[in-house]
Structure formats: C-alpha cells, structure tokens
Amino acid sequence: MAGNIVVIGSSNTDMIVQTPWIPKPGETILGGTFSTAPGGKGANQAVAAARAGGNVSFIARVGTDMFGDQAVEGFRRDGIDTSGVLRDESAPSGVALIIVDEHGENSIAVAPGANALLTPDDIHRMKYTLTSASVILMQLEIPMETVTVAAEIGAHAGVPVILNPAPAQKPDNNLLRDITLLTPNETEAELLTSMKIVSDDDIVRSAERLRELGPDSVIITLGGRGSYVSSDEFTGIIPSFPVTPVDTTAAGDVFNGVLSVRLADGASIIDAVRYASAAAALSVTKLGAQTSAPTSPDIDEMLAQLD
Numbered sequence: 001m002a003g004n005i006v007v008i009g010s011s012n013t014d015m016i017v018q019t020p021w022i023p024k025p026g027e028t029i030l031g032g033t034f035s036t037a038p039g040g041k042g043a044n045q046a047v048a049a050a051r052a053g054g055n056v057s058f059i060a061r062v063g064t065d066m067f068g069d070q071a072v073e074g075f076r077r078d079g080i081d082t083s084g085v086l087r088d089e090s091a092p093s094g095v096a097l098i099i100v101d102e103h104g105e106n107s108i109a110v111a112p113g114a115n116a117l118l119t120p121d122d123i124h125r126m127k128y129t130l131t132s133a134s135v136i137l138m139q140l141e142i143p144m145e146t147v148t149v150a151a152e153i154g155a156h157a158g159v160p161v162i163l164n165p166a167p168a169q170k171p172d173n174n175l176l177r178d179i180t181l182l183t184p185n186e187t188e189a190e191l192l193t194s195m196k197i198v199s200d201d202d203i204v205r206s207a208e209r210l211r212e213l214g215p216d217s218v219i220i221t222l223g224g225r226g227s228y229v230s231s232d233e234f235t236g237i238i239p240s241f242p243v244t245p246v247d248t249t250a251a252g253d254v255f256n257g258v259l260s261v262r263l264a265d266g267a268s269i270i271d272a273v274r275y276a277s278a279a280a281a282l283s284v285t286k287l288g289a290q291t292s293a294p295t296s297p298d299i300d301e302m303l304a305q306l307d
Contacts, residue, residue, distance in 0.1 A: 003134030003264025009042015048257025
C-alpha cells in the first residue's frame with residue numbers, strides 16, 4: 001500500500017539554455033539551445049514521488065499567471081493532490097534560469113516569486129494533511145520559518161520529517177531537532193557543520209556531527225560516488241549507478257522524492273537509498289527537471305537489469 005507523502009516547497013518554471021560550457025562573468029556564448037520545463041525543488045520532489053508510486057499532496061504557492069496554470073495542470077496530470085497549492089495574486093510564479101553544459105553540469109539562478117510568500121499560517125491551515133501523512137518532505141526554497149513550523153507539526157504528530165537542506169543555507173538548530181532524516185550533499189554538509197569535507201573520514205565525522213544536531217539519520221549524497229548513510233540501521237556508502245549524464249539539474253530532487261516513497265512504504269534504508277539512487281541515475285540521462293523523473297516501472301527495469 002503506497003504511503004501518503006506530503007511535500008512542502010517551491011514550484012518554478014525552468015528556462016534552460018544548453019551550451020558547450022558555462023559562461024564566465026562577462027562572457028557571451030552564441031548558439032545555445034533553449035527550452036522550458038516545470039521545476040522548483042519542491043515540485044520536482046513531489047512529481048518524482050508521485051511517479052514512483054506515492055500518494056502525494058503538495059503544499060506550495062504559485063502566481064495566477066500562465067506559469068502557475070501550467071504548473072498546477074502538470075501536478076494534476078501526475079495524480080498529485082493540489083488542494084494545498086495556493087494561487088497568489090500579489091506575486092508571479094517562481095522562475096529559474098538554468099545553463100547546462102555539454103557534460104551535464106549546470107548553473108542556476110532563481111527568482112522565487114510566490115514561493116517566498118508561503119507562510120506558517122498556510123501550513124497551519126493544512127495541519128490535518130501533515131498530521132495524517134506517512135512522511136513529510138521539505139527543502140529550503142521557501143521561507144525558513146515556514147519549514148520550521150511544518151517540521152514542528154510533523155514531529156509533534158510523530159510523522160517522519162525528511163529535510164533536504166538545499167539550496168545550501170544554515171537552518172536554526174531548533175529545526176534540526178525536529179528532523180527525522182537529513183539529506184545534504186557535500187557542500188550543504190560543510191555549511192551545516194563548518195567542517196571541510198576532503199576525505200572519507202571527513203564524511204564520517206560530518207555525518208556524526210549532523211546527527212548530534214538532532215536528526216535521527218543522515219544521508220550525505222556524494223554525486224557519482226553514491227550516498228553515505230549514517231543511521232542506527234546501517235552506516236556506510238551505498239554506491240550510485242554509472243550512467244552518462246545529460247543534465248544533473250534534478251538528480252537530488254528525484255533522489256529525495258523517491259526515497260520518501262520507499263521509506264513511507266516501510267522499506268529498509270538500504271533498499272530505499274538503492275532504489276532512489278537508481279531513479280536519480282535515470283533522471284540525469286534526460287534533459288529537464290520534472291520531465292526527467294522516472295516512473296516506478298522504469299526504476300524496477302533498471303534494477304532488474306543490474307541484479
């Protein structure tokens with residue numbers, strides 16, 4: 001039985017230019033290919049979770065503009081409950097400008113728009129949705145106080161709260177005490193701990209420090225190397241799946257969305273991370289954020305071929 005996933009976060013429209021390399025300050029590159037795609041870390045994670053079989057409710061703010069209309073329509077096509085997606089007449093929908101080079105690396109600038117207006121009051125109005133969830137999943141593209149309130153509600157109700165602390169910023173330690181599972185990448189882990197990560201020993205110490213700050217478990221994502229898991233159930237690196245990347249924009253979002261579904265369904269952390277890693281690997285072989293999120297049959301097929 002699929003678990004109920006509540007994702008709280010951002011929704012953007014991604015405007016993507018593919019170029020041979022990412023331009024330096026003052027440099028102009030001609031001949032890039034332009035496309036648009038639905039994005040935003042919260043929306044990406046919600047879509048990834050829905051395609052992986054989760055029953056997903058999304059809480060967000062979008063504008064009353066064309067981008068907001070397209071976003072809501074897309075969520076509904078993926079079977080996501082949009083009763084918590086609020087339409088804001090005072091601000092435009094969020095937009096991200098993304099440059100992707102020929103190696104799949106990217107550079108991103110975000111204008112948050114209505115995302116910045118998602119308030120604690122909005123969360124309180126959706127309290128029943130949060131307290132009846134199997135898992136709450138959040139990121140940091142919405143106001144920190146909003147994330148803090150949602151985590152507090154989840155923790156008091158005994159609902160596991162997953163926080164992907166991206167984009168990198170330092171939350172209050174009170175927030176971290178309400179987090180069940182923290183999923184930073186190496187850059188975010190360095191910011192949260194003020195510890196430079198150079199070696200494998202540094203990764204271990206960083207994860208230990210993060211758990212001291214409150215989370216029950218920590219997963220530090222290591223890009224092509226895989227994920228370092230620190231939990232009572234398992235500690236160690238779970239390798240990633242080798243693929244040729246086209247666009248890494250949504251790899252972390254797909255990982256977190258699919259991870260939340262597997263954990264909500266009662267999978268072990270090892271199984272959940274392996275399944276999420278396969279989904280993330282599939283996502284980087286396609287251009288775009290939500291457009292690259294695989295379905296559960298896609299993920300199952302990849303794992304079957306490797307087993």
